[in-house]
Amino acid sequence: MFQGSIVAIVTPFRDNKIDEKALGELIEWHIAQGTNAIVPCGTTGESATLEYDEHYRVIEVTIKAVNGRVPVIAGTGANATDETIKMTKKAKDLGADGALLVAPYYNKPTQEGLYRHYRAVAEAVDIPQVLYNVPGRTAVNMLPETVARLAEIHNIVAIKEATGNMAQVSDVIRLCGDRMAVLSGDDFTTFPLMLLGGTGTISVSANVAPGDVSAMCRALLEGRIEDARQLHFRMDPLNKAMFIETNPIPVKTALSLMGKIQEEMRLPLCPMSSENREKLKKALTNYGIAQRAS
Numbered sequence: 001m002f003q004g005s006i007v008a009i010v011t012p013f014r015d016n017k018i019d020e021k022a023l024g025e026l027i028e029w030h031i032a033q034g035t036n037a038i039v040p041c042g043t044t045g046e047s048a049t050l051e052y053d054e055h056y057r058v059i060e061v062t063i064k065a066v067n068g069r070v071p072v073i074a075g076t077g078a079n080a081t082d083e084t085i086k087m088t089k090k091a092k093d094l095g096a097d098g099a100l101l102v103a104p105y106y107n108k109p110t111q112e113g114l115y116r117h118y119r120a121v122a123e124a125v126d127i128p129q130v131l132y133n134v135p136g137r138t139a140v141n142m143l144p145e146t147v148a149r150l151a152e153i154h155n156i157v158a159i160k161e162a163t164g165n166m167a168q169v170s171d172v173i174r175l176c177g178d179r180m181a182v183l184s185g186d187d188f189t190t191f192p193l194m195l196l197g198g199t200g201t202i203s204v205s206a207n208v209a210p211g212d213v214s215a216m217c218r219a220l221l222e223g224r225i226e227d228a229r230q231l232h233f234r235m236d237p238l239n240k241a242m243f244i245e246t247n248p249i250p251v252k253t254a255l256s257l258m259g260k261i262q263e264e265m266r267l268p269l270c271p272m273s274s275e276n277r278e279k280l281k282k283a284l285t286n287y288g289i290a291q292r293a294s
Contacts, residue, residue, distance in 0.1 A: 001071040001097055001128065002158040002181035003199040003221065004036030005214040007206040008044040010252050011058055012261040018054055020061050022261045026207075027065040029260075034214035035206060038062060039100055041075035043137065044204050044248045049266040056090055063095045077102035077132060081117045088125040098128040100160065100202070105138035111146045122153045129155055130202075134162035134185055144171035151179040160185040160202045166192055173197045187213075187239040191232040194220040204242050205235060208254045208289060234287075241283035244276050253277065254284055259292040 007030055012022035030038060040062040041047040041055055050058065059074045066072050074091035076099045078084045088099045103109075104117055122129055131150060135141040141163060150156045159176070161169050162185025169189070173182050177197045184190040184201040194200070194217065206213040216231035242250050249265060253272050256263035257280075263271065272280065284291055 001037060001073070002130070002183065004217045005034070005206050005210065006037040006039055006073065006183065006200060006202045007035050007210060007213075008039045008042040008202050008204055009062070010207055010248055010255060010261065011041070011045040011050065012255075013264040013266065014262050016264070016266070018058060018061075019262065020057075023058070023061055024065045026255075026260060027062065030206075030210050031066070031069055033210035034218075035070065035210045036200065036214065036217070037071040037073055037097075038066060039073045039075055039202055042100055042132075042202070043075075043102070043134070044207070044251060045075060046248060046266055046269070047075050049269075052087075055087070056094065059091055059096060060094050071097040073098040073100050073130060075100045075102070077104075079104040079106055081120050084117070084121050085124045088121055088127065088129075092125055092127045096127065098130060098157075099125070100130045100132055102132040102134065103138045103140055103142050105140070108140050111143055114140070114142050115146055115149055118150050118156060119153060122150075122155050126155055128157045130183070131156060131159040132162070132185065133159060136162070136164075141168075144168060144175050147172050147180075148175040151176040157181065158183055158199075161189075161193070161198075162186050164189060166196070169193050169198070170196055187242065188236065191216070191220070191228060194228075195225070204247055204251055205239050207251045208242075208258065208284075209235060209238060209287070237283055238287050241280050244279055245272055250276075250280055253280055254289075257281065257284060257291040258289060 012019035074096040076087040158181035190201040219228035
């Protein structure tokens with residue numbers, strides 16, 4: 001469940017409603033392209049602007065569309081522990097294979113607070129759980145020593161590491177790599193993180209290039225380092241293009257240009273600037289990704 005290319009899938013909208021048809025078609029494409037697991041309702045899925053019923057519906061639609069072919073790891077993290085427990089229980093009831101739990105954001109817990117939060121969720125819901133450390137979003141950095149404490153809990157089985165700090169990644173793998181899977185949370189770090197001993201990535205770029213992200217992860221897991229290196233360098237400009245504005249604005253724009261979803265995100269996210277849109281189109285063209293005429 002926790003290796004290879006795991007897509008942090010977008011939530012397609014149409015007229016401010018979840019576009020269930022487009023979501024189902026994206027899932028079919030991902031499975032055909034070799035994506036190893038799917039994360040609905042993560043940051044890229046705009047979880048912060050989904051109502052509770054919408055959040056649960058996206059998870060449910062994803063599970064039904066996947067139909068057991070690959071694992072579904074539902075994003076259920078929140079900045080309140082009770083809310084996280086509630087959402088994680090619901091995901092388990094819906095049939096999710098695991099839960100991705102972002103570190104509590106805005107309230108800036110201490111390291112002890114982080115430990116108690118994750119321990120409480122793990123004790124309340126017996127489902128495989130993935131820690132998610134992304135201080136650029138949450139304003140708190142979960143330190144390797146805290147991760148090591150949490151790795152002692154049986155159903156905390158992986159971490160999505162999105163600090164971009166390879167020294168910290170190295171410490172996490174050194175302290176925990178034999179007890180939990182370590183996954184990249186930034187596409188540009190997937191190659192070095194897996195060389196250090198990580199097992200895969202929860203990827204934004206996999207939304208638009210699922211076959212290549214999967215192929216690079218597979219090559220690394222099989223020890224074909226030079227093959228993976230070439231894919232890493234090929235994808236590097238695309239990875240950068242996915243973050244020229246706040247995620248998921250670029251990736252949803254790219255999928256719209258590819259004809260796969262409507263170009264629609266929810267406020268306070270808004271359409272790309274015309275200048276950045278042209279940069280994105282150039283990056284897609286250079287990568288060889290076809291765009292619709294419009």
